[in-house]
Structure formats: structure tokens, C-alpha cells
Amino acid sequence: MNLATRKLTQILIAALLCFSALRGHGQDAKLQLANLDKLSEKAARVTDVTLDGSLLQFAVNLIEKVDAEDKDVEQLKSIIKNLKGIYVKSFEFDAASQYSKGDIDAIRSQLTSPRWTKIVQSIEKRRNEYNEIYVLKNGDKVGGVVILVAEARELTVVNLVGEVPMDKVASLERHLAPGEKHSDKPKQKKESGHDQE
């Protein structure tokens, strides 16, 4: 192997490594939540939202079309425009202890990478409540957020992928639905989104 061929091979390997690193960089903010699907049978109320790719783009386009006079809609636009994926799995149970510690550990094990940082943790052992917020850092920016709420009768995992403005999410108004701003429907909307009961 002459010098030129060796150099070329090294460049190719470096490019491949960079490519795979970049691929991983974009994907590792998304958690694998499929292990929670089995809880649907036990839950009294299930909320399952999976929005990414073209579907999320549809939603973004539609939200962007709404007149931006309203402050809430403007805030919603600024949050959603940089998101690459929204994944929510929420289970509400009639009885306590319907999910196992293993179910939560399967989620936590995906957050052990040094790029994930646990920014908030609240544990109430007497009530069997474990609430945590994790953030994936991409340099100075937030590349993903995981909110884990594990209570006696509820298990919720929210996974936002992409640039998430945490402050804006936390300060969102309750009545977000653009078409239903003047009605008191957000609660109804939330319930109607529950896929299975």
C-alpha cells in the first residue's frame, strides 16, 4: 500500500466516523419507550403521542399559519419550530403499583450517558413518587429534554427532541389550542387525545 492510498483510507475512515457520530448526535435525544406499551392494558387512561419527521412538520406548518397576534401562539411557535420530535407516554392507573421499578429503570438506563444531565429530581418515598427532569446538552444549547413522573398511580414520560427552550415550555399558557382560544376546551382536548382507555 503506497502513501497516497494509506492517506485516502485514513480520510475515508475519519469521514465515516464523523458521519456516524453526527448521526448518533441527532438520534440519542430520542428514548426507546416501547417497553412501556405493555402498561396500556393496565392503565385507566393512556396518552401516547409520537410526533416526528413529516408529521411534526405538518403540525409546525399549520401552527405557523395561525395569526401571530396572540402571545401564546407566538410562544408556541417559538417552541415548536426547533423541535425534531415530541414523544409522550402517560399512563394513569386506578390502583397503585401497576408498573414495576424495572419499567422506570429501562428509561433511566438510557439517560446514563454523560451528555444527559439530571437537572431536577424530587423523591417522595412515602408516597412512592419519583420525579425527574433530564436535559441533553449540545454545547450551549439544549438538544433534548426528558421529564419522568413516576407516582403511585401515574407514570408519565415526556421526551422532547431538538432545541427545547425550557423556560418557554414551563411558562406556556394552559389554553394553547389555536382554534379554541376563547373556549374552555383544553381539558376536553387533552382527554380526547387519550388514545386508549
Added chain:
Amino acid sequence: MHFSEDDLREALKRKDPGEGFINQVMARVNQSASENEPALTKPEKKTNGSFMAWWMHRPAWAMAVAAVLLLAFGIGGYQYSEYRHREDIRIAHENQQRLEEAERARDQAIMALEIARAKMNHVLQHAQLQAEPNEKIRRQRL
């Protein structure tokens, strides 16, 4: 059989054809000329008669072909307009489906962000309360 020279001379000597011979020959010539006349005029017709002339001499055929052509164009046009109509409906249906899909996606996104907001505030509130030094107040709030 034997022929003598005199017999042959007698047989081949000039004879008078008679008075009406010339008239008969001329009559035959005229007759054959009139028989050949249609054969001579036919190609003349072919060369002179154009495509249109052929149709002009056959109006029934012309009408039939025109009717068939009209029918064919009519059916073709109808089929095309039906196809366009079906296509328009299909495109409108697809657009409607896409819009409904987008609206569903929007509602889901809003719902997901609403849950994210609620849970984030819930966790933050719990964490804040846990940091509360006064155990009594903390328990009350919980």
C-alpha cells in the same frame, strides 16, 4: 395428299373481297374503338378525382364516417372530462386528508406540549417544596 403447282397457284391467286368489305372493316374498327372507350376513361377519372371528390360521390359514407368521428370525439371528450373530474376529486380528497392529518398532528403537538408544561411545573413545584425548610408547611402544601 398431293398438290400440283397449278392447284397452289389457283388457291393463292388474288380474289376480289366484294363491295361491302371496306364498310365491314370500318364498322369493326369503330365497334372496337367504342368498346375500348370506358377502359380508357377510367384511369382518367382516377387521376382527376381527388380524395374529396371520392367522398363527394359517396355522401352516405361521408356522413357515416363523420358520425363515427363525432361520436369518437364526443366519447373521448366525455371520458377525459370524467377523468379530470375524478382527478380533481382525488386531489381534493388527498388535500383534505393531509389537512386533517396536519390538524391532528397540531392538536397532538399542542397536547404534548401542554403535558410537558404541566409535568415540568409539577416536578419543579415538588422539588421546590422539598427544598422548603419548614417541614410543616411542606407537608401542608403536598
